[in-house]
Amino acid sequence: MEPTKGVELWPVQLSQHAQQVDWVILAFTALLVVLVLPVFAAMIYFAVKYRRGSMADRSPSASRNVWLEASWSVIPFLLAGVFFAWAASLYFDLFHPPADSLGIDVVAKQWMWKFEHPGGQREIDTLHVPVNTPVELTMISEDVIHSLYFPALRIKQDVLPGRYTRLWFKADKVGEYHLHCAEFCGTDHARMGGSLIVLDPEGYQRWLGQAGADTSLAAAGEALFRKYGCSGCHGANSSVRAPNLAGVYGSPVPLDGGGTVIADERYIRDSVLFPKKQVAAGYKPIMPTFQGQVSEEDLLKLIAYIKSLS
Amino acid sequence: MAYATTAGHGEHDDHHPTGWRRWIYSTNHKDIGTMYIILSLVAALIGGVMSWMIRLELAEPGIQFFDNTQFYNVLVTAHGFLMVFFVVMPAMIGGFGNWFVPLMIGAPDMAFPRMNNISFWLTAAGLTLLVSSAFVGEGPGTGWTVYPPLSSIAYHPGAAVDFGILALHLAGAGSILGAINLIVTVFNMRAPGMTLHRMPLFVWAILVTAFLLLLALPVLAGALTMLLTDRNFGTSFYAVSGGGDPLLWQHLFWFFGHPEVYIIILPAFGIISQIISTFSKKPVFGYLGMAYAMCAIGFVGFIVWAHHMYTSGIGTNARAYFTVATMIIAVPTGIKIFSWLATMWGGSIDFKAPMMFALGFLWLFVIGGVTGVVLANAGIDFVMHDTYYVVAHFHYVMAIAAIFAMFGAYYYWIGKMSGRQYSERLAQIQFWIFFIGVNVLFFPQHFLGLGGMPRRIPDYPDAFAGWNMVSSVGAAITMVGTLMFYYIIWHTFRYGKTAEANPWGEGATTLEWTVPSPAPFHTHEELPVIGAGDHGHGPLHGGVQPAE
Numbered sequence: 001m002e003p004t005k006g007v008e009l010w011p012v013q014l015s016q017h018a019q020q021v022d023w024v025i026l027a028f029t030a031l032l033v034v035l036v037l038p039v040f041a042a043m044i045y046f047a048v049k050y051r052r053g054s055m056a057d058r059s060p061s062a063s064r065n066v067w068l069e070a071s072w073s074v075i076p077f078l079l080a081g082v083f084f085a086w087a088a089s090l091y092f093d094l095f096h097p098p099a100d101s102l103g104i105d106v107v108a109k110q111w112m113w114k115f116e117h118p119g120g121q122r123e124i125d126t127l128h129v130p131v132n133t134p135v136e137l138t139m140i141s142e143d144v145i146h147s148l149y150f151p152a153l154r155i156k157q158d159v160l161p162g163r164y165t166r167l168w169f170k171a172d173k174v175g176e177y178h179l180h181c182a183e184f185c186g187t188d189h190a191r192m193g194g195s196l197i198v199l200d201p202e203g204y205q206r207w208l209g210q211a212g213a214d215t216s217l218a219a220a221g222e223a224l225f226r227k228y229g230c231s232g233c234h235g236a237n238s239s240v241r242a243p244n245l246a247g248v249y250g251s252p253v254p255l256d257g258g259g260t261v262i263a264d265e266r267y268i269r270d271s272v273l274f275p276k277k278q279v280a281a282g283y284k285p286i287m288p289t290f291q292g293q294v295s296e297e298d299l300l301k302l303i304a305y306i307k308s309l310s
Numbered sequence: 311m312a313y314a315t316t317a318g319h320g321e322h323d324d325h326h327p328t329g330w331r332r333w334i335y336s337t338n339h340k341d342i343g344t345m346y347i348i349l350s351l352v353a354a355l356i357g358g359v360m361s362w363m364i365r366l367e368l369a370e371p372g373i374q375f376f377d378n379t380q381f382y383n384v385l386v387t388a389h390g391f392l393m394v395f396f397v398v399m400p401a402m403i404g405g406f407g408n409w410f411v412p413l414m415i416g417a418p419d420m421a422f423p424r425m426n427n428i429s430f431w432l433t434a435a436g437l438t439l440l441v442s443s444a445f446v447g448e449g450p451g452t453g454w455t456v457y458p459p460l461s462s463i464a465y466h467p468g469a470a471v472d473f474g475i476l477a478l479h480l481a482g483a484g485s486i487l488g489a490i491n492l493i494v495t496v497f498n499m500r501a502p503g504m505t506l507h508r509m510p511l512f513v514w515a516i517l518v519t520a521f522l523l524l525l526a527l528p529v530l531a532g533a534l535t536m537l538l539t540d541r542n543f544g545t546s547f548y549a550v551s552g553g554g555d556p557l558l559w560q561h562l563f564w565f566f567g568h569p570e571v572y573i574i575i576l577p578a579f580g581i582i583s584q585i586i587s588t589f590s591k592k593p594v595f596g597y598l599g600m601a602y603a604m605c606a607i608g609f610v611g612f613i614v615w616a617h618h619m620y621t622s623g624i625g626t627n628a629r630a631y632f633t634v635a636t637m638i639i640a641v642p643t644g645i646k647i648f649s650w651l652a653t654m655w656g657g658s659i660d661f662k663a664p665m666m667f668a669l670g671f672l673w674l675f676v677i678g679g680v681t682g683v684v685l686a687n688a689g690i691d692f693v694m695h696d697t698y699y700v701v702a703h704f705h706y707v708m709a710i711a712a713i714f715a716m717f718g719a720y721y722y723w724i725g726k727m728s729g730r731q732y733s734e735r736l737a738q739i740q741f742w743i744f745f746i747g748v749n750v751l752f753f754p755q756h757f758l759g760l761g762g763m764p765r766r767i768p769d770y771p772d773a774f775a776g777w778n779m780v781s782s783v784g785a786a787i788t789m790v791g792t793l794m795f796y797y798i799i800w801h802t803f804r805y806g807k808t809a810e811a812n813p814w815g816e817g818a819t820t821l822e823w824t825v826p827s828p829a830p831f832h833t834h835e836e837l838p839v840i841g842a843g844d845h846g847h848g849p850l851h852g853g854v855q856p857a858e
Contacts, residue, residue, distance in 0.1 A: 011762050025690055025760075032680040039647060039676055043669065046654040050590070051661070058656045063593045065652075072648040073599075073641060080637040087687040088630055110465075144460040145556060147621060147696060151762025154693040158622045160557070161459060162550030165623045178771060182621075182696040182764045184453045186460055187380045190767035274553070291551070 014152035014171050014198070021154040024087055035079075097168035101136035102129070105217070105300040108139065108146040108159045110185060111192040116300065120213030120220060125194030127179065128211075129171060130204035136168040138265060142296050147183035150196055156182050164265050171198040221305025224298050228290065242287070243280045249310040254281040268303050326831055337423030339408045340829060342430050344727065346404030349434055350397050351796070356441065357392035358792055360385045365751075365785035371772050382768040383451030384444055384470075390454030391474065394574065395481045396437045398712045402577035403523070404430060404488055406719050407516045409727060411492060413822035413829065414510045416501025416838040421494040425487050432484030436477045443473030450474040453766060455563060456537065458548040458556050463541045472541060475534045482527045482534075489523035492516055501821075503840030507601075510820045511594055514601045515580025518608045519573050525612070526569040533562035560622060564615035571708045572611040575675075576604055578715030579646055582668045584820065585718050586650050589665035590657030591817035596649040603642035603649075610639050620691045629688040636686035643679055647672065660817070663737035667718030670745050671711050678707025681756065696766075699759025702752050710748045717744070717795065724802060725809030729828030732802045740798060744791030751784030 013019050049056045104127070105116040115127045129135045139148060139159040148167060149156035157167040181192035199207060215223070225231050233242035243253075252260040253267070256279040261267050270277055272294060275287035294302070327335060336342050364385055367375050376382040408426065412419055420426045443450055447468030452461040461471050496517045500509070509517075536547040537559065546552025548559045587594045594600055616624055617632045650672060659665065681703040685691055694700060717740075725731045754777035763774045770778065812823035821840075825833045 010760060021690060021693055024687070025684065025693075028684050028687070028690070032683060036676055036680055039651065040673070042651050043654070043672060046651060046657075047659060047661075047669065050654060050657050050659050052658050056656075058658065063595055063597070065596075068652070069596050069599050069645070069649075073645055076644045077638070077641045080634070080640055083683070083687075084634045084637055087689055088633065144465055145457055145622075149696070149762070149764060151693070156621055156692060156695060160623060162555070163623070178762065180762070180764045184383075184455075184457070184460070184696075184766040186451065186465060187383065189383070190379065190769040 011151045012173070012175075012177070013154075014150070014173055014175075014177060015154075015169055016172065017169065018152065018154040028083070028087070031083075097136045097166070098134045098170075101134040101168055103136050103138060104129070105297075105304075106137050106139040106148065106159065107142060107296050107300070108148070108181075109142040110144060111181070111188040113146075113148065113179070113181075113192070113194060114297070116217060116297065117208065117211075117213075118217055118304070119208055120216045121208055121211035122213070123211065126197060127195070128197045128199055128204060128207050130201050131174050131198050132170065132172055133201075134168060134170045136166060138300070139165050139167065140296050140300075144185050145183050146181050146185050146192070149180045149182035150177065151180070152177040152196070158183055164269065171196070174198050174200055174203075217301050217304035218308035219305075221301035221303070221308075224294075224302055225305055228294065228298075228302075230302070233287070240286075241283065243283060245306050246309045249307045251310075255279065256281050256283070256285070265303050268306055269299055272299060272302065335427070337419075337427055338831060339412050339420045339423070339426060340727075340831070342426050343405050343408035343410075345430055346400045346408060346433070347406075347727075349430075349437060350401035350405060351799075353392050353396035353400070353437055354792075355796070357389050357397055358789070360389040360392070362785055362789050364389065365782040367768050368770070368778050369782035370779065371770055371775050373769050376768050379768055380448050380451045383453075383766070384449035386766050387450050387453055387474075388440065388444055391440055391477075392437075393709060394454065394570065395478065396433070396440065398574045398709075398716070399481075399485060400433055401716050402574070402581075402712070403485070403492070403516065403519060404433065406512075406581065406723065407488075407492060407519075407577065409829075410723065410822055411495060411513055411516050412499070413726075413825065413833060414513050414820050415496060415499065415504050416821050416834050416840065417495060417499035418832060418834045418837075420491050421499055422491050425491050429484045429488040429491065432480045432487070436479075436481030436484065439473050439480060440477035443470050443477060446470040446473055455567070456559075457563075458537060458540065458559050459550070461537060461541075462549065472538065475538050475541075478534055479531060482531050485523050486527050489520035489527075492520040493524070496520075501834065501837040501840060507598065508840060510580075511583035511597070511600055511604075512577070512580035512820075515576045515578075515583075515604055518604045519576045522569045522573050522576070522608050522611065526566045526573070529562055530566035533559060533566070536562075557619075557622060557624075560619050561616070564618045565612070567618065568615045569608070569611045571704070572607055574712050575708045576608065578671065578712045579604060581715045581719045581722070582650065582671050583653075585664045585668040585722055586653050588722070588814050588817040588819075589660045589662055589668075590654050591660075591815070592653055592657040593819075594649065595652035595655070596645070599645050600649050603645040606642040607639060610635065610642070614639065617686060617688075617691070620688045621695045633686055633688050637683060640679070640683055647676060647679075660814075662721070662814075663732070663734060663741055664718040664722035666738065666741045667714045667721065670741065671714040671718065673745075674706050674714060674748070675711040677753075678703055678705075678711060682707055693762075694759060696764055697759035698755040698763045698765055701765050702755035702759060705748075705752045705755075710752065717741075720795075720799075722814075723822075724799075725813050726822055726825075726827050726829055728803060728806070729809055730802050730806030731809040731813055732798055732806060736794070736798050736801060740791055740794045743787060743794060747784055747787030747789075747791050749784070751781055751788050754778075754780045754784075 013022060103118060107114040113125050115123050141159045141161045146159040147156050148159055153169045155167060155169060157165050159165060175198055177196045179194050179196050181189060232238055233240040234245050248263045251263055253263050254260050261278055273289060273291045275289055276285045279285045333341060333345060447470045450470045452466060452471060459465055496513060539545040540547055540549055546554040548554045548556050583594050583600060614632055614636045616628060617636045620629055685694055685703055721732055721737055758774055758777050761774060763770055809827040811826050812818050821838060
């Protein structure tokens with residue numbers, strides 16, 4: 001999309017989801033206009049007809065009418081129910097990314113977006129993705145709350161410190177589109193934006209090659225796994241008794257004191273930073289915290305490594 | 311209901327302080343109401359100037375005036391704080407509520423006159439603290455929502471945010487005391503015969519609002535206190551590094567913040583009901599439905615807060631619940647709108663300035679209400695949230711709509727308050743300028759939002775230039791309309807004709823029109839007796855029988 005100067009009424013629809021959202025917005029707006037026009041019409045009609053001094057018949061002017069009042073209570077109530085049922089179906093698909101999504105990590109900070117591709121390619125404020133491929137973003141903030149907003153995809157998601165949020169999309173048109181920070185994040189909030197560049201599959205492969213990365217995220221994570229000393233306990237030949245991490249990602253972990261938790265990104269991140277919070281059953285809570293030592297980007301690499309073990 | 315009268319306590323009449331003591335020490339509901347209104351008019355001018363500076367910067371893409379974008383952020387923040395806490399709330403509740411609740415229910419004054427005084431001065435102190443916060447360090451550039459971690463000590467070092475927090479604490483304490491005062495007054499000091507179901511709808515509106523204040527503001531106070539200790543004493547309620555959660559703030563803030571928008575708009579509902587009934591020369595249609603619709607709005611207003619947080623990462627089921635709960639608000643709101651129309655139906659409508667502003671209110675409120683139903687959908691909100699569509703929505707539905715109700719109320723009651731009547735011709739001109747101005751200002755912002763323009767930004771992509779220029783032209787027109795209003799106030803005091811006790815004729819049936827204009831220092835010292843008769847406009851309107 002070439003930024004056109006002047007008046008732009010409607011951003012381009014970059015995904016099927018965008019088309020659905022637009023359809024709901026338009027249909028909703030049309031329905032509400034149909035409901036509201038009689039209100040304005042009645043207002044103007046009454047204002048003219050019953051102006052002071054007019055010869056209008058004023059005899060029917062009751063100050064109560066139970067049936068009238070009941071109807072304008074019950075009908076909007078039912079309409080609200082219908083509207084809700086219709087609109088609710090829309091956003092459930094937003095939370096079910098396809099299993100074969102391309103995972104890209106997003107780290108936000110004042111005032112830039114850092115993107116990391118699985119192959120280790122890194123970019124700032126510009127995100128290259130392949131067309132017609134589901135992309136799932138795993139996002140976290142290093143400082144305040146941000147929000148990643150793709151107007152052409154009709155989606156946004158707040159990016160919080162201390163917890164991962166996710167967003168997925170499937171762009172279906174090659175081109176360059178805006179991305180913004182939507183959550184007020186301080187001095188240069190207005191400038192915290194950039195471009196989403198959708199490439200055809202060959203173009204994306206070419207870009208991955210040019211962007212150059214020595215090591216994939218998982219390989220970088222493996223190096224960090226040794227550097228931070230994780231391998232000393234969690235490695236295959238370690239003398240200290242700590243859970244083996246091979247295959248742990250995505251599987252249920254029984255917890256000390258009962259219950260289980262699915263070992264997702266959140267659990268791995270929390271286990272590094274708050275190791276005593278959810279201890280795996282059968283192990284002693286002896287792991288030290290790595291809070292303040294591991295950056296958000298390194299955490300994402302460690303997670304990529306642990307994911308690669310399964 | 312009050313049955314004892316103050317008749318026989320004649321010494322009250324002698325107690326009429328003059329000079330500065332009359333105002334500073336005032337325990338008189340009318341003088342305190344006047345001070346609230348003056349405070350609101352001053353704050354409105356400051357907040358208005360801020361909004362015009364914002365629109366000036368936004369007229370064209372690129373940074374024109376605010377190389378220091380933090381200062382722009384401070385303006386955006388202070389504009390929100392001022393307009394919500396120091397313009398609409400003081401005028402509606404402290405100003406018109408103080409003035410007219412006792413007059414309308416036939417009470418000689420508020421229940422706790424001294425508490426009334428401290429309520430006002432706490433609000434005034436809050437305003438002072440808020441305005442001075444802009445001059446401390448870099449100022450509070452947090453947005454009026456003050457989300458941590460942006461508002462934490464790491465990202466807003468210096469005392470500016472603490473000034474803002476304490477300003478809200480003071481104003482909040484003032485509002486809580488004011489709310490207690492209003493509730494006690496309405497429950498205990500109604501004149502004989504003034505049953506709850508005979509109270510004018512403005513009194514109902516203020517009563518419901520007072521309960522909302524009483525329930526919502528302590529939550530804000532608690533959240534602010536936690537923020538204050540996070541910032542200054544090393545606690546970590548909202549700090550991730552200490553195991554806290556920034557979303558806790560959002561939940562607490564919006565648990566206050568959503569009722570807050572009803573705190574702003576419910577008194578406007580009350581004012582509009584009085585005006586439409588008066589100028590249609592008919593009692594309000596469906597009085598009981600109108601009163602209980604406000605109660606329903608007040609209740610539902612407390613259980614929809616997270617529709618401000620759809621994109622924050624709350625769960626899918628929570629989103630579904632908050633979507634449906636939010637849509638339900640359309641039902642009692644619809645009752646209000648349809649009943650106002652039905653009040654006009656078969657009336658004899660006089661298009662005086664207050665009535666024009668009431669019709670303008672309906673126009674704005676319906677448009678803003680409809681976009682609210684659109685935004686209520688979590689699926690749609692994922693694209694609209696934090697865009698100009700939201701800015702357009704809330705300015706229509708509560709900000710400008712409330713301002714229209716306030717203008718209507720000023721023109722409706724200024725004769726009663728000042729003893730002088732405004733110039734009808736000037737007021738009609740002011741209405742049209744302001745009405746056109748705000749619509750040119752805010753309607754194009756829907757398009758900007760649909761086009762994807764985020765809010766709270768001083769700079770934007772060129773694609774948004776066209777509608778932004780239109781919007782800024784609207785702001786200039788609105789500015790003319792606003793300044794003209796201040797001129798009309800001056801004109802009224804300087805040249806206004808002496809107001810009669812009831813300038814509106816037979817449509818104005820509430821008790822404030824039975825006392826002379828300007829209302830004497832002490833009123834209703836002989837409690838009026840409200841009959842159950844059908845005095846043309848019916849008891850359900852708070853209509854008054856001639857005193858026996």
